[in-house]
Amino acid sequence: MGYAIELSGVTKRYATGEGQVTALDDLSLAAEAGEVLAVMGPSGSGKSTLLHLVGAMDRADEGTIRVGETEVSALSSRELPAYRQRIGFVFQRFHLLPALTVEDNVAAPVLPYRTGYDKHERARELLAAVGLTGKERSLPSGISGGEQQRVAIARALIGAPGLLLADEPTGNLDSATGAGIVQLLLELREARGMTVLVATHDLVVASRCDRIVRLRDGRVTDDAPVPKGRAPERVLEEISRLQPGP
Ligand SMILES: Nc1ncnc2c1ncn2[C@@H]1O[C@H](COP(=O)(O)OP(=O)(O)OP(=O)(O)O)[C@@H](O)[C@H]1O
Ligand SMILES: [Mg+2]
Structure with missing residues (x-):
């Protein structure tokens, strides 16, 4: 079962050479267990920061983040690795280890740990699930x-x-391949009941999600379900109207 997510009053500032940047500004947001949420918004609006905080790769300055039963913002540094292990990350750059085979790349995150399953067998099952048997x-x-x-x-x-965080997972792909990746994420969600947060600039990707949250300057400016049961072109037309004009 996927994790429900709740961010409440989350602020994140970065110190830079020119002073402080507020990447997230008193942001509140909730997602239901099993929901697939697209996070959109212009470059610099805080999408990656949001994913990093939810994945506990970085800490908020203010506010609380709850993922399932876990109060992420209250985890000690000793507790972080166990938490991160329960979250999946996909990035724009694939970050595969070039010297390892495809199967070893898939098994790599759990190799240091004792698991109740055969790591390589599970890696092969997952490769089959994403259509890569034979590779x-x-x-x-x-x-x-x-x-x-x-x-x-x-x-x-x-x-x-229970939660998959995907930061521009289709950013380096042509649009047909990108659409295939999103289709795959949706099928995996159906099969596994994960919650998915996907940061994307791509309206086609967003139109296939359950809900679109749009950020600007670290705040939520739009939060709307994707209309269901309509022709894809109509959906695109409706959600592009949500986008602030030029
Ligand atoms: N490590 C960092 N140090 C300093 N400033 C940062 C850092 N990471 C992000 N920022 C700043 O925080 C703000 C939000 O950045 P973020 O990367 O979350 O935006 P984004 O919406 O993911 O943008 P993009 O669409 O370009 O990926 C920006 O002003 C950015 O310059
Ligand atoms: Mg980003």
Whole structure:
């Protein structure tokens, strides 16, 4: 089952050479368990920061973040690794290890840990789930960009996460391949009941999610469900109207 998410009054500031930048500004947001949320907004609006804080890769200055039963903002540094292990991450750059085979890349996150399952068997099952049976022994350099992103998704799922955080997962892919990746995420959500947060600039990607949250200057400016049961072009038309004009 996926984790419900709740951010309440979250502020994140970064110190820079020119002073402080407020990346998230008193932001509140909730997602239901199993929901697929698109996080949109212009460059610099705080999308990646939001994902990093939810994934406990960085800490908020103010506010609280709850993921399932866990109060992420209250975790001690000793508790962080166990929490992160329950979250899957997918990034724009696939970050595959070039010297490892596809199968070893997928198993890599859990190799240091004792698990109740066979790591390589699960890696092969996940590769089958993302349509990469037969590529287990390939090196990342020997497969396409879309295939590499599917390996990255399989790797993110190896710990059976209740939450998948995807930061521009289709940003480096052509739109057809990108649409295939989103379709895959949606199918995996159906099969596994994960909650998914996907930061994206791509309206086609966003139109396939359950809900779109739009950020600007670290605040939520729009939060709307994606209309269901309409032709894809109509959905695109409706959600693009949500976007602030030029
Ligand atoms: N490590 C950092 N140090 C200093 N400032 C940062 C850091 N990370 C992000 N920022 C700043 O915080 C703000 C939000 O950045 P963030 O990366 O979350 O935006 P984004 O919406 O993901 O943008 P993009 O669409 O370009 O990926 C920006 O002003 C950015 O410059
Ligand atoms: Mg970003």
